[in-house]
Amino acid sequence: MTSLLDSIFSVEFLFAVLRVSTPLIFPALGVAITAMSGNINIGLEGIMLIAAFTGVIVSIYTESLMLALLAGVASGIFFGAALGYFHLKLKADIILAAVALNFLASGLTIFLLIVITGGRNTSALRSLTFPSFSIPLLRSIPILGPVLSGHNIMTYVAFLSVLVYYIVMFKTPLGLRIRAVGQNPDAARSVGIDVDRVKLYALMISGVFGALGGLYLSMGYVSWFSRDMVAGRGFIAVAAATMGSNLSLGTLLGSMLFGLVNTLTIYIASLDIPSDLVQSIPYLATVIVLAVYSARNFAPRKRRAAHRRRQRAQAHGKDT
């Protein structure tokens, strides 16, 4: 136990938290931007998977990281737009459309993987990876240096993306329109805004975020593609963004909370505890966090709490 504590309060642990959070931050931003436009996007799982796959394949065939990045992002945008097409144009329920696309992504990548490798061991497909990056001045600061420096470049991009998200959402006309559409589509329509188009843009941008997350998974976190490697991150992202009220900082913190839990899981796995139990921790954490979160917003409870506070204050007043 002490050894576990030791390892948790270590530089390596904190470093790992940032690493593990990266593939959650990206999709959480994707969820957040669509949520702001009034849609729930559970399709990030599929978007990440497709982009992870596209990136690996393109990097192998072209040996160009740049092309792999571009192709991956393009696949994400395409996927986001496809979701928009089904939901906005064909009027399919967005949850159903996203579930369908998630299955499609899973099946399609497995199929193509077999076609390309001819059924051989898939880890034969060694991908290029994004480089790590050590930050010159930061590196030499004690503790902070080793935690913050030396990460894969995509980890820094993730943090940068939070800033980008903030700017798009709160500092551009598009962001204002996305929020207006999410809060009251009729209001947006009545001032001449094309509601469907704004929602489509939000889905496409979420495709970009999701793609970056997927690319990091297969080309940074590890260096290969394996089936269903996203492993529920696209869904945990929904919880993370919801917890953060879809705001930039909130979404970041939400993602990092889940990153922390996941990292803990990795560390606890070294103890003598049934691994099935350990693996359920992140999901349990999701359920608990969401339950606590929604209870907090329950109006009658708020009133009762205010009432209790008041009674305590009165009782206190009588004592003194």
Added chain:
Amino acid sequence: MGTILSIRDLWKIYPNGTIANQDVSVDIEQGSVHAIVGENGAGKTTLMKVVFGITQPKSGSISLRGKPFAPSQPSDAIQAGVGMVHQHLMLAPELTVAENIVLGVEPKNAGVFFDFDAAVRTARDISEQYQLSVPVDKRIDELPVGTRQRVEILKALYRNAELLILDEPTAVLTPQETDILFQTLDRLKEQGKTIVFISHKLKEVKRIADTVTIMRAAKVVETRAAEELTIEAIAERMVGHKIDLSRVPAPEQVGAARLSVRNLCMTRDDGVQAVKNVSFEVAGGEILGVAGVEGNGQTELVRALVGLLPVDSGEILVGSSDIASLSPKEIRHLGVSHIPEDRMEDGVAPLMSIQENIIVDRYDKPAFSTRLRIFWKKVLAHTVGLITDYRVRAGSPKHEISSLSGGNIQKCVVARELSADPDVVVASQPTRGVDIGSWEHLHSLIVEARDRGRAVFLVSADLDEILKLSTRIIVMYDGEIVARFDDASKVTATDLGPYMLGVKRQEADSAAVSA
């Protein structure tokens, strides 16, 4: 000056079969104020929605400045210089006033970024220019509904509409605000703009309109110069009989206090004191009217009474039970019903049917359900009964409630709340948006509840309503009760004015006076 908008033989039939406009033809003169009046559900809003491109007609034609005009979406209409202030507010609740005003035509910084400061400046400028004061950097959901209405009007003015459609813009404005709005409209008219004005307040129509079109049951009854019509004549043509504005006789007997509020204090989320040490009682068999400019604490007070907002201190007693820690449902079970000021927000679930909206407070009664199932036939019969009693103009109880006209939605809410046979009725703007015929009818139902010994707490921006119905009147200003009148029959609007504006107040501890 010539005709700016000409509507010819227009038919509008909604997908559920409702004929909302039948062979409607209207010409609107450039530079005039053209009023459209008519009963709830007569088709006024629908006609304007067609002109604004929100919905498309089945047949007929429109021309704007002599050219054919068939907007397929609001942006077409906006580009053609048409602006509309909607009957049900169209604002993004979590955006600020300034953001709502510039939405769609946002000022930019360096070509890419949204320039919030410029938006605030612009909003402030036009708010000053048109003398409609709004707190430009507050969020919409922090504002009372009257202020929101002003934001809507500014939104349309900001877009520089040549033809401005105002669908019941004054329904929630105070008389002072209405005066200011009318001065603005006069000025706009001088600048050559054209205004289409829909209202159920015929005094206003008479004051502002050059031409009046009267609609009834989807058709135009007639269009005439306003000076050829008296208020009584318009009313008669609309509803087919004379309208009675006289006061309701005082109740024969007043019972014990049913609702008592003592030293109530409330703080808004932004830290401002909304309600300051308010105390009053409402007894069975009387109507206590609250006069006051909207936004002086009435909204918060009402929400506390029905369990929607927490209070800082003080007591609210229904009968002898303190309701401070009860949920809205528990409060309803004590016999309190609530007609909310904003029907679309707190009154109905817009996408559910009329019958579902009617039974939300009573679905669990044995008459309508067991634990496992709901008796839809009984629900249907019950709803049909209420629709008849309350004169709601509705196709079928199974239609979505938002397919009703504004006034008819309001009548559904009132029907549900009064038919619950409550001990205490908390009514906030109960007749907002209903036509004068129904105005009268709902009043008689409220008085009937009073005469059955119920306690009625009435908040209204409509002074005629307060004066007509109230047994006693209190005036609220800045969160406080600044005047009490124990005999409403001797009070006039002029007596209330100075208190409502905060220029006069009764001594805090002086006994209630009769003016």
